[in-house]
Ligand SMILES: *[C@@H]1O[C@H](CO)[C@@H](O)[C@H](O)[C@H]1NC(C)=O
Ligand SMILES: *[C@@H]1O[C@H](CO)[C@@H](O)[C@H](O)[C@H]1NC(C)=O
Ligand SMILES: *[C@@H]1O[C@H](CO)[C@@H](O)[C@H](O)[C@H]1NC(C)=O
Ligand SMILES: *[C@@H]1O[C@H](CO)[C@@H](O)[C@H](O)[C@H]1NC(C)=O
C-alpha cells in the first residue's frame with residue numbers, strides 16, 4: 001500500500017486476518033480538511049487520522065515502510081502550542097493479537113503511535129521521529145508529538161524503539177497492564193511518562209510495567225525527565241485547555257503498582273526519576289490525588305545529568321498516599337554532568353516503596 005492518505009478512508013476497519021506490506025503512507029498537507037474530518041477520541045478531546053482495528057493484523061515495514069504525517073505543516077501552524085484537531089497518524093484501536101515490525105512513523109501531526117483497547121500486541125524495530133524542519137533554533141515546535149502511547153491495553157511488548165522529538169517518548173496511560181518494553185532510545189523530550197493518570201472520574205490503574213535497557217539522550221531538544229509518574233489531583237478542578245472540553249477534570253482513582261525501570265543510561269538529562277501527584281490543580285488541591293502508588297523500582301540508572309533546572313523545581317509528591325516527600329534530599333543529587341547512580345531521592349512514604357539500586 002502506498003501513496004497519500006487523502007481522507008477517503010482515514011478509518012480502516014479490518015476484521016479478517018491480514019498481512020500488510022507498506023511502503024510510505026503520507027498524509028496530505030490540508031490541515032483544515034483534517035481538522036474537520038478526523039475521528040473523535042474522547043480521551044482529552046483528541047483526533048485520529050488513521051486507525052487499525054481488528055484481530056490478527058500484521059504490519060511489516062521491512063525497514064523502509066511507514067507513515068509520514070507531514071507534520072511540518074502542523075508544527076508551523078501551531079508553533080509549539082497544541083490546538084484541537086491534530087490527527088494521530090497511527091492509532092491501534094480495539095485490536096487484538098497483532099504486530100507491527102520494522103516500521104517508522106515520522107513527522108506525526110500529534111501522538112505518533114497510540115494504542116487504545118489493545119490486547120496481545122507486539123511491536124519490534126520501530127522508529128518514531130518528530131523533528132521540525134522550520135522551527136527556529138532552540139524552540140520546540142513538536143510538543144504533543146509523543147512516540148508510543150498505551151491506554152486500555154493488555155499484554156503489549158515493544159522491542160527496539162527509537163524516538164526523536166520534544167515530548168513523551170513513551171506514555172503509559174490509564175488502564176495499561178502487562179506492558180514490557182526492552183531496548184529503547186529516547187532522543188529529546190520528556191522521556192517515559194506513566195500518565196497522565198486520574199484526569200477522568202474512572203479507574204486509571206496501571207500495573208505490571210517493565211522497561212529495560214533505555215537510553216535517554218539530550219540531542220536537538222532538551223532531554224527533560226527520564227521517567228516520570230504523573231497523576232492528577234483528587235478533586236474535580238476547572239480547566240481551560242481544549243483538552244478538557246470546558247469540563248473540570250481530576251479526581252480519578254486507581255492503583256499504580258509493580259513498575260520496574262531498569263538499566264537506564266542517561267546522557268545530559270535534566271532530571272532524575274520524578275513523581276508528581278498534583279497535576280491539573282491549584283495550590284488548594286495539592287495532596288488530594290486518589291491514585292495509590294506502590295512497588296516502583298528504579299534500578300541501574302547511570303550516566304549524566306545536565307541539571308539546567310534547579311533541583312528545588314521538583315513538585316512534591318504529597319498525595320493521599322505519598323506523604324512525607326522530602327525535597328531537601330534532591331539537592332544532594334549530583335548536578336552538572338555528575339555521575340549517577342543517583343541517591344535515594346524518595347523517602348518516607350508510608351505506603352510507597354521505591355528502591356533505587358546501584359547498577360551492579
Ligand atoms: C472501540 O470500541 C468502543 C467501545 O466498544 C467504541 O466506542 C469505539 O467506537 C471503538 N473504536 C473504533 C475505532 O471502532
Ligand atoms: C474499550 O472497550 C471497552 C469494552 O468494549 C469499552 O467500554 C471502552 O469504551 C473502550 N475504550 C476505548 C478507548 O475505546
Ligand atoms: C501476549 O501476547 C503475545 C503476542 O504478542 C502472545 O504470544 C502471548 O501468549 C500473550 N501472553 C498472554 C499471557 O496472553
Ligand atoms: C491473548 O493471548 C492469550 C494467549 O494466547 C489468549 O489466551 C487470549 O485469548 C488472547 N486475548 C485476546 C483478547 O485475544
Ligand SMILES: *[C@@H]1O[C@H](CO)[C@@H](O)[C@H](O)[C@H]1NC(C)=O
Pocket residue numbers: 101102124125160
Ligand atoms: C528486528 O531487527 C533485528 C535486527 O535487524 C532482526 O534480527 C529482527 O528479525 C527484527 N524483528 C522482526 C520482528 O522483524
Ligand SMILES: *[C@@H]1O[C@H](CO)[C@@H](O)[C@H](O)[C@H]1NC(C)=O
Pocket residue numbers: 177178207208258
Ligand atoms: C500483575 O502481575 C501479577 C504478578 O504476576 C499478577 O498476579 C496480576 O494479575 C497482574 N495484574 C494484572 C492486572 O494483569
